[in-house]
Amino acid sequence: MSDTLPEAFAVPDFDALLEDYKAAAVDYVAEQDEDTASELSEALDNDSELLAQITQAFVLKRQSEIREQNYWARQMFRKYVTESDMIDLLALQYNLQRQTITAADTSVFPPTEAVMESDESLLKRFDLAPYQFHTTGTRKGYKFHALTLGERPVTTIETEDSGDVVMRFSFPDVTETLVKDAEVRMLTPNSGDVEVAILSRESDDGQASDALLQSVSDYLNRDDIAQESDTITTKSATITTYAIEATLYTGGDPAHAVTEADAIAAVQEFADQHHRLNQRVDRLELGNVLYGLNPLRVELNAPAADVICDWDAAPYCTGVTIHVSAEQ
Incomplete structure (x- = not known):
């Protein structure tokens, strides 16, 4: 996804916006008194003047407001939406609601809350929703x-x-x-x-x-x-099992310090994301996840090769073992 935003969501440059505010203020005052407008213009151009500093603060506040407004405006578009509430609203375009993964249990104490569908999963179904209207039995239609x-x-x-x-x-x-x-x-x-x-x-x-x-x-x-x-x-689905084992070398350098818990959490998240049909567990991608934790060196012991699954198979990680060594 490109980071380039449409021009409609651009935030005006500070200096340009400041000049607009100053010009608007001077023009407004000039309608009543040209001399006062001239004095106001001099004051606004002098950064040591309190009025100039207040005006600059207002411009900064306005920039902040524009960013906030643009953020919520972008939430109306599939490409940019990230807020859960807005994803729920977006999904209603196809009459989709967030699914309940595990129902709430009020028969126990303390009661357990319902486990709801993730944003990623709901957006996936939203992307598939148009295929439900196809009349040729498409793969994505049946999948939806x-x-x-x-x-x-x-x-x-x-x-x-x-x-x-x-x-x-x-x-x-x-x-x-x-x-x-x-x-x-x-x-x-x-x-x-x-x-x-x-x-x-x-x-x-x-x-x-x-x-x-x-x-x-x-x-x-x-x-x-x-x-x-x-x-x-x-x-x-046919389940293809594999395990992940890696050694992270820090060289005893605090700049490359990694905790075993952080490494296990990152790898488990990677494994969970790939627990889907027709997936590939790529050793290079897994190594990139581990290098993202900033160790000095990574030695990936398992899996020994990429885990490649067919359309009707899914990879399942049976365990994660991480060793952290101070050696180089």
């Missing part, structure tokens, strides 16, 4: 529906005895979202046989239960979702 399992209402149209036509929308009771990722392929071209691989939140490694696979199958095969020519089957 798998990731929004059970959220489309069942629509029925009935004619009552009175002759009135009634349309009903029955919304399923979805308390927790169990599908973490999905990938779709038609392995035999033009066959209509569509396979959907599911990565689940039911288990740590992502294996999907038969019950979840059946739920996904029933949902995707609905006549308002599946293409008439498609036969959809579901299967659990």
Whole structure:
């Protein structure tokens, strides 16, 4: 994503904005008294004058206000949105709501709060949402529906005895979202046989239960979702396990000090981000994460090679071992 902002979000240069404020003030006063306006202009041009300093402070405050206004204006656009509340509003454009990963439990003390879908996950579904309107059974369309399992209402149209036509929308009771990722392929071209691989939140490694696979199958095969020519089957993701082991050398230099806890947290975050279907755990990328902690040198012992997964497989890290050495 480019860091270049549109001109509409540019913050005026301080000196240019200051000159505009000074000119506006002088012009306003000149309408009443030219001599006073001349004295005001001299005062504003003299940095030792209190009035000039106050005006400069107002300009700095105005710049700050413009930055704040521009920040919130950018939150209305997918490219720039970062605030969770604004992401929720953006998602409503496609009638999407943040999913509940783990429901709240008020039967225990203290009560546990619900674990909600992350911003990254909601934005991913937002990006896939336009594909739900395609009429050709696209991969991304089926993927969107798998990731929004059970959220489309069942629509029925009935004619009552009175002759009135009634349309009903029955919304399923979805308390927790169990599908973490999905990938779709038609392995035999033009066959209509569509396979959907599911990565689940039911288990740590992502294996999907038969019950979840059946739920996904029933949902995707609905006549308002599946293409008439498609036969959809579901299967659990193939899990490719690997472990991460690395040694970070600091050389005993405080400038390169790294804690084991920080290194483990950074590597675990990397592993969690790659726990998706059709991913590649790249040793160079992993090394870059570790070098980002500023050690003197990194020795990556495991994995011994890149972990490359097919469309229906996902990498799962079984453990992280980090050694921190004062040697060079």
